[in-house]
Amino acid sequence: MILLAIDCSANLCAACVYDALAGRDLGRSVLDLGKGHAEHLMDVIAQALQRAGKTYADLGAIAVSTGPGSFTGVRVAVSTARGLSLALKIPAIGVTTxxxxxxxxxxxxxxxxxxxxxxxxxxxxxxxxxxxxxxxxxxxxxxxxxxxxxxxxxxxxxxxxxxxxxxxxxxGANFDIGASAATADIATYARLAAAKGGGGRPKPVYLREADAKPQAGFVLPRAVP
Known part of the structure; x- marks a missing residue:
């Protein structure tokens, strides 16, 4: 099976095309953005597909990082994965950071x-x-x-x-430490999603509310008839 994996949970906007049978990354595109994932994600996906020599029609599943991480980035990635899943009629599989x-x-x-x-x-x-x-x-x-x-x-x-x-x-202890990054390599998400199989509707993992909230001062009062 060929999977497309996407991750916007941290500063990276990343996508890769992964061959689950061969266990290898066929092509990837990664931008270090910080923000602006929504504006770049589809181009990043297109570039990953091009580098892998694949099209959307070749995909059998979508893997997506569901957070925790950037509130906006996670929302962008998960909504994109859901949209592609619906359009292509293939499963979307969530993997947490x-x-x-x-x-x-x-x-x-x-x-x-x-x-x-x-x-x-x-x-x-x-x-x-x-x-x-x-x-x-x-x-x-x-x-x-x-x-x-x-x-x-x-x-x-x-x-x-x-x-x-x-x-x-x-x-004050000498613990063993693995990767100290904010997110894993994009192929790791693909590999874990391939092992999970299944699919459904991935949901963002939000462990606290978004920093941006509606400002009540700008809400217009309703007119009472």
């Missing part, structure tokens, strides 16, 4: 539990704990630094994600 980061860490440290943790600011850490078989045991959830340290100490887990170094330094 935390499970993708944990999978990469498990590849480096096989047979170990992994605490994938993202520094979300505001003294919040967005994290999930995966056991030695890469099954989620806790989360995704919001936790404090102290809670993350306690979980890492209790499980002796490998740390991954942008909060990994923060947790290790604050704990």
């Amino acid at each position: 935390l499970e993708a980061l944990a999978a990469e860490a498990a590849g480096t440290f096989p047979g170990r539990a992994v605490l994938a943790a993202l520094d979300a600011g505001r003294a919040e850490i967005h994290a999930a704990l995966y056991d030695q078989g890469r099954q989620v045991r806790y989360g995704p959830a919001v936790m404090t630094l102290e809670q993350a340290i306690a979980m890492a100490n209790e499980t002796l887990a490998v740390l991954a994600g942008t909060a990994a170094a923060l947790i290790s330094e604050a704990a």
Whole structure:
């Protein structure tokens, strides 16, 4: 099966075409944007398809990063995956950023539990704990630094994600650390989605509300007849 994987959960706007049978990336396109994913994602997808020598008609599934991460980026990626799934009549498969980061860490440290943790600011850490078989045991959830340290100490887990170094330094311990990025390689999402199979309607993983909220001061009062 040929999958298209897309990820806008962090600063990257990424897409790759992945051959699940051969287990390899056929072509990819990755832009380091920070923001503006909505304006660039379809072009990034088109470039990945071109580099792979494939068209939309060749695709058997869509893989998408569902967060946690950038509120807007995740929404852009998930809505695009849903739209392509509907138009092409193929499944869309969601993969969280935390499970993708944990999978990469498990590849480096096989047979170990992994605490994938993202520094979300505001003294919040967005994290999930995966056991030695890469099954989620806790989360995704919001936790404090102290809670993350306690979980890492209790499980002796490998740390991954942008909060990994923060947790290790604050704990005063020498934890093993996998990738400390905000998101995994785009092919990791494709590989995990291919292993999951199935599909449906991927949903964004939002662990807190969006920063942007409607401003009540601009709401016009309703006229009473």
